[in-house]
Amino acid sequence: MDIKDKSLLRSEAYINGEWIKKETTFSVYNPYNQVKIAEVSDCTQVDTESAITAADHAFQIWSNYTANKRSRILQNWYKLIIENATDLAHILTIEQGKPLQEAIGEIKYGASYIEWFAEEAKRVYGDVIPGQSRKNRITVIKQPVGIVGAITPWNFPSAMITRKVAPALAAGCTVIVKPSEFTPLSALALAELSDRAGFPKGVINIVTTKDAASIGQSLTSNSKVKKISFTGSTPVGKIVLKQSADQIKKVTLELGGNAPFIVFADADIDAAVSGCYDSKFRNGGQTCVCTNRIFLHESIHNEFIEKFATKVKSIKTGYGLDKGVEIGPMINEDAVIKDINLIKDATNKGAKVIAGGMRKKGLFIEPTILCNIDSNMDIFSSEIFGPIAAIYKFNSESEVIEMANNTKYGLASYFYGRDYALIWRVAEALEFGMVGINTGLMSTVTAPFGGIKESGFGREGSKYGIDEYLNIKYMCWGGVE
Numbered sequence: 001m002d003i004k005d006k007s008l009l010r011s012e013a014y015i016n017g018e019w020i021k022k023e024t025t026f027s028v029y030n031p032y033n034q035v036k037i038a039e040v041s042d043c044t045q046v047d048t049e050s051a052i053t054a055a056d057h058a059f060q061i062w063s064n065y066t067a068n069k070r071s072r073i074l075q076n077w078y079k080l081i082i083e084n085a086t087d088l089a090h091i092l093t094i095e096q097g098k099p100l101q102e103a104i105g106e107i108k109y110g111a112s113y114i115e116w117f118a119e120e121a122k123r124v125y126g127d128v129i130p131g132q133s134r135k136n137r138i139t140v141i142k143q144p145v146g147i148v149g150a151i152t153p154w155n156f157p158s159a160m161i162t163r164k165v166a167p168a169l170a171a172g173c174t175v176i177v178k179p180s181e182f183t184p185l186s187a188l189a190l191a192e193l194s195d196r197a198g199f200p201k202g203v204i205n206i207v208t209t210k211d212a213a214s215i216g217q218s219l220t221s222n223s224k225v226k227k228i229s230f231t232g233s234t235p236v237g238k239i240v241l242k243q244s245a246d247q248i249k250k251v252t253l254e255l256g257g258n259a260p261f262i263v264f265a266d267a268d269i270d271a272a273v274s275g276c277y278d279s280k281f282r283n284g285g286q287t288c289v290c291t292n293r294i295f296l297h298e299s300i301h302n303e304f305i306e307k308f309a310t311k312v313k314s315i316k317t318g319y320g321l322d323k324g325v326e327i328g329p330m331i332n333e334d335a336v337i338k339d340i341n342l343i344k345d346a347t348n349k350g351a352k353v354i355a356g357g358m359r360k361k362g363l364f365i366e367p368t369i370l371c372n373i374d375s376n377m378d379i380f381s382s383e384i385f386g387p388i389a390a391i392y393k394f395n396s397e398s399e400v401i402e403m404a405n406n407t408k409y410g411l412a413s414y415f416y417g418r419d420y421a422l423i424w425r426v427a428e429a430l431e432f433g434m435v436g437i438n439t440g441l442m443s444t445v446t447a448p449f450g451g452i453k454e455s456g457f458g459r460e461g462s463k464y465g466i467d468e469y470l471n472i473k474y475m476c477w478g479g480v481e
C-alpha cells in the first residue's frame, strides 16, 4: 500500500494499550477489485472481556483526570490525525472504496469531532437550582457514565468512530470499539495514533472480529459496560436495544433512513439539482442521510429531470485512488444484489429508467435515475444505500408532506423552495430529526445529528453530543439555616 507511514497499517486488535495478534484471523478485501489487503485478528468474547477489564481499570484513572488534561490528550490525537490525513484516507479508500478526496474529507470531518469535544470537555457544567424550601439547597453535577461500547459501521470507517469516542472520552468515559469487519483498518490506524497521543492504556480498546453478533452480545450483557452507542441498520439496532434492555443500559442508536428530497414549484432548480446530486450520491449513496425518495412538483418535474440526468450521466465511477473518480464500488455483493433487485422490482411495476439501471463489472452499479415511482414499489420503503435516484411527482403541499412522512424512518429530510411561510410550514411538518432547507449537505460537528421513529434516538456532535455520555446527579443539601 502506497502510504508514507507504514506503521499506521495494523492488523492486530488493540486492547489495554497492547497489540493483540490472534492465531485466528479474518480477511479484509479491497471492494474495488476484491484483492485481499489484510488478515486481521479475529477476537472472541474472551478478548472482549479483557478489553472490558482494561477499560474498567482505565476508567478509575481517566475519569479522575481534570477536564483540561483529557482535553490536551484529545488535542494531541486530533493533531496527529490531521498530520496523517493523507495516509489515513488512503487506508480508508482501499478498504471502503470511496474516492481519495472524499476519504480525506471524512478524515477531517472525523477529526473535527475530536477537536470539538476536546473543547467541550472543559464545559461540562452543573447547576445550582433555586429550591422550594429555605432549608435546602439544590445542586446538579454531571458525571461520566462509565465504560462505553461503540459499535460502528463500514460506510464511514473513521468518522463514525471519532463521533462516538471523542465525546465519550471528553466526558471521562473509557471505550471499547467494535468496528465493522469490512473496514477494521481505519479503526486500527486511529488506535495507533491514539497510542502516540498519550492516552493511558485501556482508555481506548479496539476489538476486531468477524463475529459481530457475539461481540455485540458480550458488550450488551456485561454489567460493567454502562452505555452502548450503535450506528448501523434498524434491524440490528433493535437487537442491540433489546439486549441492552436487560440491564437498562443507556443507548444511542443512529439507524437507517429514508430521506425525502422535495422540490417545490418556486425552487431554484439549478441549486436543487446540485443539492440533490450531493445528497444522493455522496459516498456512492451509502450514507444513512442520503436522499432516498425525490419528490418533484409537477410544474418543474421535467426540467429537473433533464438537468439532473445530464449531471448523473457524467459521473465517473472507478477506483477511488484514480484521479477524477466520483463514485467507488459498493461495499459487497449483497449490497449490489439488493439494489439491482430494487431496480428490477420498480421497472417491473412501471418505473422508467432515465439513466443507468445496470450492474457493471465488479461491485459497481451504474448511477441510476428512475422516474414514475410510486409507493407500491419496494424502493419507496427500502433504504436504498446505493447510487439510485427514485423520482416521484406531486401536485400539492399536503400530498407531498403525507408521502414524505409515510415511512417508519425519521432521520434526514430535504426540501427546496423560496416562500418563507412554506419553508416554516414544511420544516415543522416533516417528521425527521434533521431537515436540510435549500441544501443537500448538512452534516457538521456543530449540529446535532440523529433521528426519530425507527431511525433511533440520541444525538451526536454539537453541544448536545456529550450529554449522551454523562449521568446527571442531583444533590439536595439539607439543614441549611
Ligand code: SIN
Binding pocket: 155, 156, 231, 254, 286, 287, 288, 289, 443, 449
Ligand atoms: C451516516 O451515514 O451514518 C453518517 C453520515 C454523516 O455523518 O453525514
